[in-house]
Amino acid sequence: MNDIAKIFIEPEEVINFLKSEMNLKEVYENILFKKIIRQVAQERGIILTTEEIEAEANRQRREQHLEKAADTLAWLADQLISAEDWEEGIRDRLLSKKLAEALFSQEVEKFFIQNRLAFEQVILYQLVVESEILAQELYYQIEEGEISFYDAAHRYDIDSDRRHKCGYEGTIYRFDLQSNIATIIFSVPPQQLIGPMKTEQGYHLFIVEELIPAILTRERYQEIINNMFKNWLVNELNYLLYLSLPNQF
Incomplete structure (x- = not known):
């Protein structure tokens, strides 16, 4: 797999491939979602600690059965990413999770009670x-x-x-x-x-x-908060797109 990295691919080829596979819009939206998350997290003073990042990195190592540092580096090379790329991805996922908790953790139980029948x-x-x-x-x-x-x-x-x-x-x-x-x-x-x-x-x-019966388990809590956060992101993106439209009047 590492030999793939030796074959040079122009950035334009990646974009054209995404277009041909009808995936460019999804990638574009995900990039904008990331920007929204970072901006709102900064506005709310949400930060990540070194300990949180290290804990998530260790969790991923265990998941991939990476016992040694050399195993981790080989795995990253096989994924065509650097250690810095990996850490950035960890930061974005943890930041997304912390922002979702900050925005909606107080709403989950209320939503569950109001929609209990739907969870039976x-x-x-x-x-x-x-x-x-x-x-x-x-x-x-x-x-x-x-x-x-x-x-x-x-x-x-x-x-x-x-x-x-x-x-x-x-x-x-x-x-x-x-x-x-x-x-x-x-x-x-x-x-x-x-x-x-x-x-x-x-x-x-x-x-x-x-x-x-409908019970608010940890898994169901996470499912609800994920859906709330996803809907919020879509609404935020749509609002930004609306603001970017030229004045029609």
Whole structure:
């Protein structure tokens, strides 16, 4: 991989490649996002300590299994970046995280409470067939114990992947489902057979294996604050672009 660095590439070639791959806009936006983050962080007096930077560098070394300084230098060379480039990237990521915390840490719990239903999940099994008659017949057979839901899904579901998984759909958020279906699924006790319900796909039978209540875990906290920060960045960029437009009046 290090031999790649010996092949000289003009900066214009990089730009033309990004254009041809339809990636130039994304790169341009990310550069502007970085400028916004640095400027607002400076205005708010947000700084990074040497200890914070070293801790993040050590975390990345462990992640890459880089035990020696020579291993780190070889890894950086393989990525075609210098130690200074690496440190700058670490600074930008940590600064972004600290700014997000400064802006939105007090808003996350409020947002979570207001949108608690959106964070509920179920472990869901589903069986879909084309015929209403077959769906009704399977419903009665399952209720009477003549066949299990999972055997029925394995035999009759119209989707081959779902047949192989005996109807298993996975862990599903409320918004992953049609609103009328979600309303019923999230109000019925686990292990109760639901259906048949008609959609454009066919006639559905459902079983909820488990209802997973909405809990503000560390992962969910980070997900919410990341989304808030991303939306804020987009709005800030749009405002700057608006200010840069020539006066139309």
